[in-house]
Amino acid sequence: MSPFSLGDKTILVTGASSGIGRAIAVACSQMGAKMIITGRNVTRLSETFSLLEGTEHQQICADLTNADDLTKLVEELPKLDGLVNCAGIANPLVLQLTEKEDVDEIMQINTMAPINLSRLVLQNKKLNKGASLVFISSINGNNCAYIGSAVYAASKSALTGFMKGIALELAPRGIRANCINPGMIDTDLLSNGYIGEDEMEKDRLKYPLKRYGKPEEVASAAVYLLSDATQWMTGSSLLLDGGYTLQ
Amino acid sequence: MDTNEFIKNFATQFDDTDLAEFTMQTRFRDLDEWSSLNALAILNMIGKKYSVLLRPDEMKPTNTVQELFDLVKSKQ
Numbered sequence: 479m480s481p482f483s484l485g486d487k488t489i490l491v492t493g494a495s496s497g498i499g500r501a502i503a504v505a506c507s508q509m510g511a512k513m514i515i516t517g518r519n520v521t522r523l524s525e526t527f528s529l530l531e532g533t534e535h536q537q538i539c540a541d542l543t544n545a546d547d548l549t550k551l552v553e554e555l556p557k558l559d560g561l562v563n564c565a566g567i568a569n570p571l572v573l574q575l576t577e578k579e580d581v582d583e584i585m586q587i588n589t590m591a592p593i594n595l596s597r598l599v600l601q602n603k604k605l606n607k608g609a610s611l612v613f614i615s616s617i618n619g620n621n622c623a624y625i626g627s628a629v630y631a632a633s634k635s636a637l638t639g640f641m642k643g644i645a646l647e648l649a650p651r652g653i654r655a656n657c658i659n660p661g662m663i664d665t666d667l668l669s670n671g672y673i674g675e676d677e678m679e680k681d682r683l684k685y686p687l688k689r690y691g692k693p694e695e696v697a698s699a700a701v702y703l704l705s706d707a708t709q710w711m712t713g714s715s716l717l718l719d720g721g722y723t724l725q
Numbered sequence: 726m727d728t729n730e731f732i733k734n735f736a737t738q739f740d741d742t743d744l745a746e747f748t749m750q751t752r753f754r755d756l757d758e759w760s761s762l763n764a765l766a767i768l769n770m771i772g773k774k775y776s777v778l779l780r781p782d783e784m785k786p787t788n789t790v791q792e793l794f795d796l797v798k799s800k801q
Binding site: 570571572575577625626675676677 | 768
C-alpha cells in the first residue's frame with residue numbers, strides 16, 4: 479500500500495461543513511479513510527457528507543464551543559487514527575473596536591475548541607497508537623501579521639504553541655501533532671462579502687505565485703500529515719503560502 | 726440616524742485630527758493621517774454601531790462624511 483494512502487484509517491474532521499474542512503473531509507475519503515465529520519450547520523454538513531467517497535462514514539452535528547456538544551461528540555466517537563482541527567473564524571476587526579465578546583468568540587472557536595477536543599479524545603482513550611493530530615493554523619500570527627487581525631493572530635499562534643506541547647507529550651505513544659500554516663485560501667470565509675473582489679484581486683498579486691490557495695491544496699497537505707508518509711514528522715508547521723512570507 | 730452622532734463616531738477613529746475639524750463635508754481621504762487602518766476602523770465602526778456590513782469596495786466611491794452617511798443609511 480502507498481505510504482500516502484489513508485486506507486484502514488478513521489479520521490475526524492471538524493469544521494467540515496464548509497471551506498477547508500469540507501475539502502479535507504472529501505480528500506481523506508478519496509484516499510480511503512473512514513470519516514467522521516462534524517460542523518455546526520446541519521444542512522451544509524449533510525452536503526459535505528454527500529460528497530464523501532466510500533461507505534461507513536458518520537456525520538455528527540456539534541458546536542465545539544458548547545461543552546455538552548463536545549462531550550457528546552467525544553462519547554460517540556470510535557477510536558481515531560487522525561484528527562483534523564479545521565473549525566475557525568476570521569473577521570477583520572481593529573483592536574480599537576474589539577469588544578470582550580469578539581475576543582471570546584475568536585479564541586473559543588479557533589483555540590479553545592481544538593484544545594478541549596484534543597484533551598477529551600485523549601482522556602477518553604479515543605486515539606489509536608500512531609494517530610496523527612493536524613491543526614489548521616495560519617501564516618497570520620506565526621509567520622506574519624495583518625492589520626485588523628491581532629486577536630485572530632493570537633488565536634492561531636496559541637494553537638501552534640499547543641501543538642508543540644502535545645507533540646512532545648504524546649510522542650511516547652507514537653502520536654504525532656503538526657500544524658498547517660496556510661496563507662489566504664479561497665473559501666466562503668473570504669467570500670462572505672466583507673472583502674471586495676477588487677481588493678482581493680490586488681491582494682492576490684502580493685503572492686509570488688499570483689493567486690490565493692485552494693481548499694484542495696490544504697487538503698493535500700492534511701492527507702500528507704495524516705498518512706504514514708509522515709510517521710517521523712511531529713511538532714512541525716507546514717508552510718503553504720504561495721511564497722507570501724518569502725518577501 | 727443622527728448626523729452629529731455619526732460625525733462623532735467617525736471622528737473617534739482618528740488620533741491626530743480634532744473632533745471639531747469634522748463636518749459632514751469633510752473630505753476624509755485628504756486628511757494627513759488617512760490610511761487603510763482608518764478605513765478598516767470605519768468599516769468596523771459602521772458594522773458595530775449601525776449594523777451595516779460594508780465592503781471596502783462599497784466604501785471606496787465615498788469621499789465626504791455625508792456620502793458615507795448616505796451610503797450607510799441606504800443600507801439600513
